[in-house]
Amino acid sequence: xxxxxxxxxxxxxxxxxxxxxxxxxxxxxxxxxxxxxxxxxxxxxxxxxxxxxxxxxxxxxxxxxxxxxxxxxxxxxxxxxxxxxxxxxxxxxxxxxxxxxxxxxxxxxxxxxxxxxxxx
Amino acid sequence: xxxxxxxxxxxxxxxxxxxxxxxxxxxxxxxxxxxxxxxxxxxxxxxxxxxxxxxxxxxxxxxxxxxxxxxxxxxxxxxxxxxxxxxxxxxxxxxxxxxxxxxxxxxxxxxxxxxxxxxx
Numbered sequence: 001x002x003x004x005x006x007x008x009x010x011x012x013x014x015x016x017x018x019x020x021x022x023x024x025x026x027x028x029x030x031x032x033x034x035x036x037x038x039x040x041x042x043x044x045x046x047x048x049x050x051x052x053x054x055x056x057x058x059x060x061x062x063x064x065x066x067x068x069x070x071x072x073x074x075x076x077x078x079x080x081x082x083x084x085x086x087x088x089x090x091x092x093x094x095x096x097x098x099x100x101x102x103x104x105x106x107x108x109x110x111x112x113x114x115x116x117x118x119x120x
Numbered sequence: 121x122x123x124x125x126x127x128x129x130x131x132x133x134x135x136x137x138x139x140x141x142x143x144x145x146x147x148x149x150x151x152x153x154x155x156x157x158x159x160x161x162x163x164x165x166x167x168x169x170x171x172x173x174x175x176x177x178x179x180x181x182x183x184x185x186x187x188x189x190x191x192x193x194x195x196x197x198x199x200x201x202x203x204x205x206x207x208x209x210x211x212x213x214x215x216x217x218x219x220x221x222x223x224x225x226x227x228x229x230x231x232x233x234x235x236x237x238x239x240x
Contacts (some may be wrong), residue, residue, distance in 0.1 A: 024144030069235025115189025
């Protein structure tokens with residue numbers, strides 16, 4: 001338990017909170033996963049996510065991830081201009097932890113839903 | 121990418137969202153970590169978390185985790201009555217994925233904070 005800080009446990013203001021807050025955003029995990037296989041254009045990301053996200057919200061999410069150093073925006077001076085988004089090396093390191101979590105959900109999601117059903 | 125569902129990517133309503141919503145609660149991760157080494161009483165959990173959480177909010181968090189099948193409440197008919205909380209086997213399976221995430225934060229948290237500084 002000592003590794004979790006002087007309180008004997010990790011406290012609410014530790015770095016772990018920052019990453020939980022970060023991935024707690026409704027779209028962070030989905031967008032990072034969408035970029036996990038290489039650079040993607042804005043419109044292609046919309047298609048990959050498959051509805052539910054507006055252009056505006058995707059733009060906001062990408063800017064937030066850019067500000068956190070996880071995503072890079074590349075603008076190419078072509079005609080018409082091309083803009084692609086890609087994971088930074090730092091952003092790429094977050095793919096595995098997220099994958100561990102989504103694998104948990106895939107394996108145990110039904111059990112949680114069953115528990116919620118019998119609790120209500 | 122095909123593993124993420126018919127949309128080519130996992131959608132916003134997939135099980136992964138449920139677990140992200142679950143751990144997105146401010147106290148879920150902290151409380152699960154507090155229970156990771158064995159049964160703990162309510163008052164001892166408050167001390168472990170080290171301030172910032174009220175008795176009422178801890179009770180609400182424990183009830184929520186109970187409803188999700190992750191925590192069990194054990195009441196012992198002693199004098200005075202003793203109540204302890206512990207992870208269920210299902211709850212215990214979530215410790216490793218959470219640990220992966222907190223390890224990421226420990227390793228890369230500074231880089232994210234640096235990026236936020238230079239973005240602002």
